[in-house]
């Protein structure tokens with residue numbers, strides 16, 4: 001019917017969609033725009049995370065060292081909470097990299113307040129990129145924030161800590177009671193040094209001591225801490241060649257292609273300008289570094305003949321510091337110390353064997369050497385005056401603590417945790433003072449213990465220098481001037497974080513002139529070998545009568561036993577399954593390494609050859625031989641792999 005209107009609901013045709021109003025349209029556009037922005041942002045964030053995680057992950061394609069982000073290392077070490085040990089320039093923390101499977105690591109935090117620490121950081125990083133041997137502690141990477149002066153080095157974790165702790169402190173692990181393992185440790189270290197000295201140019205570690213030897217989960221030994229390592233200078237190599245040392249091949253190629261020195265530039269680039277230029281390290285990685293340039297203060301001290309001190313009182317040192325108890329009166333001790341003092345003064349000028357040997361050397365060199373001698377004497381005088389000045393200063397004012405950012409990091413987290421715990425336990429919030437949480441009790445205790453003892457180091461250091469006839473290097477940096485020894489629990493002198501070139505391990509020629517060679521490491525290895533076999537410190541105060549002092553000095557005791565033909569008396573009584581022949585071999589090799597004239601000491605290659613049984617068994621020098629040479633019976637020749 002025309003004119004009848006059909007209601008829209010009944011219309012056979014679909015009604016056209018209602019056009020959205022302009023407001024809805026703009027709302028939709030805005031929503032879409034926001035959504036797109038969110039998607040883009042999300043992608044960007046995820047992308048950055050991916051790149052940063054790959055940047056912090058050691059990629060398989062490039063060999064270490066890798067750059068790690070600071071936050072990754074902070075996470076890996078749980079805000080630097082688990083301390084493994086304390087090095088000279090900062091603490092070492094344990095951690096784990098978030099990988100599958102997780103990678104256990106040790107992170108060394110360099111003290112940012114220390115110029116010397118920074119130098120060592122670069123030095124260590126440089127060598128880490130160049131040295132690869134199963135007998136060296138592998139360096140995985142680093143983190144460096146120049147602005148905030150945060151410097152971290154990342155190593156593979158050595159599960160059994162350092163040799164000093166394992167052998168000389170607390171309960172020894174059963175593995176180290178087994179002769180085979182101890183001998184293997186000796187061989188591992190020798191091989192590590194052989195590798196370093198065999199490089200072109202040779203690398204001198206300069207700080208071989210038990211605390212720088214780390215033990216992995218199988219108790220294999222690895223050499224660590226290359227903070228003081230140096231390249232043998234071209235001058236020395238040339239001199240050795242002129243002396244007919246058979247290093248002709250090295251002479252030509254010391255700075256040649258492929259050498260460590262030449263590669264400095266590439267390391268600079270590889271490590272993303274952490275190592276900016278060779279000059280930045282004050283010549284540490286530069287060509288022909290002089291001892292002064294490597295170490296700001298190299299103290300030259302005339303050596304003192306050890307013989308005089310065989311009679312000397314090590315016991316007095318113990319009494320002086322109240323170690324090990326004992327009943328000698330203060331008067332008696334004063335007398336002994338006084339006597340040692342006079343002996344040192346008497347002996348110093350005439351027993352400078354290095355200069356004596358230089359006099360007898362080639363005439364062309366004598367002028368240069370006497371110049372060096374004068375230079376050294378001046379240095380010594382300057383150092384002594386600095387020592388006096390500094391000790392006067394130290395007594396007046398408190399030492400300014402170095403900025404320790406890792407403590408801040410740790411204390412931040414620790415504060416939160418501890419507040420929470422206290423709230424739970426006691427129902428109130430503790431004082432909000434961050435310093436309260438760091439250092440922790442044990443650290444505080446150690447620190448206090450050390451500072452309490454520090455006042456008396458000066459004197460004992462002096463006579464120790466004399467006692468072992470060795471040279472000590474003082475550490476020097478912008479904040480800190482310290483040189484100290486440490487009387488260990490058992491009463492001996494142990495390696496200490498605040499000492500470089502540790503007393504008793506350092507070669508007599510170290511710091512005298514510029515005669516630093518691989519033979520310095522050989523000497524230190526000799527001491528270490530004796531320590532390893534005897535299971536005691538090089539200088540250990542024993543509860544023995546005053547007539548038995550010579551036993552306290554491991555080196556002179558070993559020499560005495562050699563003369564008496566009783567070398568095996570030196571062997572640690574707790575060793576099980578002792579191979580007497582091997583033990584004799586080790587002590588003999590150690591004594592050869594400990595000869596005062598560097599040129600008489602064997603090379604590390606020869607040491608490895610002797611220990612592994614590849615070469616002829618060694619003969620002791622005549623002055624150390626017993627009257628009947630047959631007392632050193634080497635029956636068979638075992639080859640060790």
Ligand SMILES: Nc1ncnc2c1ncn2[C@@H]1O[C@H](COP(=O)(O)OP(=O)(O)OP(=O)(O)O)[C@@H](O)[C@H]1O
Nearest residue numbers: 085086087088092106155156157158162211225497
């Ligand atoms: N890779 C590692 N695995 C396990 N522990 C380690 C590792 N590196 C260092 N440590 C521990 O941290 C301690 C300090 O190490 P570091 O090399 O900084 O100093 P040090 O050799 O003891 O002292 P100094 O700097 O005076 O030579 C070591 O003695 C060791 O116990």
